[in-house]
Amino acid sequence: MTKISKRLPDDYAVFLVEVKERVRSAQYEALKVVNKEMIVLYWDIGKMIAERQSREGWG
Numbered sequence: 422m423t424k425i426s427k428r429l430p431d432d433y434a435v436f437l438v439e440v441k442e443r444v445r446s447a448q449y450e451a452l453k454v455v456n457k458e459m460i461v462l463y464w465d466i467g468k469m470i471a472e473r474q475s476r477e478g479w480g
Contacts, residue, residue: 473479
């Protein structure tokens with residue numbers, strides 16, 4: 422049985438770094454969107470509570 426050795430292209434390491442950077446960038450952008458939506462949600466919930474407190478005399 423002969424062993425076939427496949428050589429990686431010269432630019433493989435650079436390509437791999439680029440792919441990793443794109444994945445990390447996409448993950449970071451997704452986190453920013455999720456965080457923004459969570460802040461909007463919490464702000465809205467706080468507004469709902471404050472309005473209800475004012476209207477019904479809570480607190």
